[in-house]
Amino acid sequence: MTASPPDLVIARPQGLYCPPGDFYIDPWQPVDHALITHAHGDHLRAGNAHYLTAEAGRRVVESRVGPIDLQTLPYGETVTHRGVKVSFHPAGHVLGSAQIRLEHGGRTWVVSGDYKTGPDATCAPFEPVRCDVFITESTFGLPVFRWTPQQEVFDAIDAWWRANADAGRASIVFAYSFGKAQRVLAGIDARIGPIVVHGAVATLNEAYRQSGAALPATKKIDDATPDELRRCLVVAPPSTQGSAWIRRFGESSDGFASGWMQLRGARRRRNVDRGFVLSDHADWPGLLQAIAASEAPRVIVTHGYVEPLVRYLAEQGLESGAFKTEYGDDEDAKPETADAAVAEAAADARADAGDAIDDGAEDRDDVA
Ligand SMILES: [Zn+2]
Ligand SMILES: [Zn+2]
Secondary structure, three states: OOOOOOOOOEEEOOEEEEOOOOEEEOOOOOOOEEEOOOOOOOOOOOOOOEEEEEHHHHHHHHHHHOOOOEEEEOOOOEEEEOOEEEEEEEOOOOOOOEEEEEEEOOEEEEEOOOOOOOOOOOOOOOOOOOOOEEEEEEOOOOOOOOOOOHHHHHHHHHHHHHHHHHOOOEEEEEOOOOOHHHHHHHHOOHHHOOEEEOHHHHHHHHHHHHOOOOOOOOEOHHHOOHHHHOOOEEEEOHHHOOOHHHHOOOOEEEEEEOHHHHOHHHHHHHOOOEEEOOOOOOOHHHHHHHHHHHOOOEEEEEEEOHHHHHHHHHHOOOEEEEOOOOOOOOOOOOOOOHHHHHHHHHHHHHHHHHHHHHHHHHHHHHHO
């Protein structure tokens, strides 16, 4: 019997490390060689000596960290670094996001970073990659998280915007400036009215447009007329909620675009009129679908609701474990613990069932 080969990726204090290749993936402390899955702040940090990322992400990476020693690789192409074959494959999370495939000594590992399996007009779709070990996130790794089809969400935003515009008030959507904001812009019906974006969103829009993404025309607040301010859609980062910048729109309705908006508690915590359930992370079925498609007998979970997913996979007969990382959540408003999320979802389900019973009672009254 042969001993199992040493792991191709291990957790070190600086980040996830590939020993034979002597490089890190999405390190949280400065290192010599950093492979980057995508340009969100918890995965792409300044201070590394050399960077390698997917070619599709070049513009957004540069717009996030400025001038760096950056090499890029088109999706699907391979480079060999100290005997490790490295390639990037679409993760469907944001523009340029990639799963990183490592092959060495006959073994294949995939580090998926953040990913989603659902559609997104602003980036290449998630591509399953077969491997021996699949390293996955678990941001929404509880069975309660199941996304509604994105077109229904965009239709809801459009209807809300149209009604607000008719009533002479702005419609403010809070969305993370990198990824979510562009997905919202690409998904809504731009014929409804003018679109105003915050400067942080405008910067990323520019990187997206330079990368070939089709986004509708947007303007800065200073370029909008008073009439336009009264019927526009506004896309702004969550940090602007309650700011002087937001108050310039006068009478308005606001909403938040995030997977957490599936929970009433999250909508209350964000204190917004509307919650639009739109996530750039996989929901529970999406996580399981990606894991199954990898055909990996071993799965390592990095961040999110780690324990529930590790336990579930072990129950399915997979070898499962976790890496302690410093990856965070691009979408806040989350419940503190898995138990809290499950409790909130259960309370929502009871409330929904209560609504159904009330409706039923009204029906019976009508018959009577
Ligand atoms: Zn991310
Ligand atoms: Zn992340």
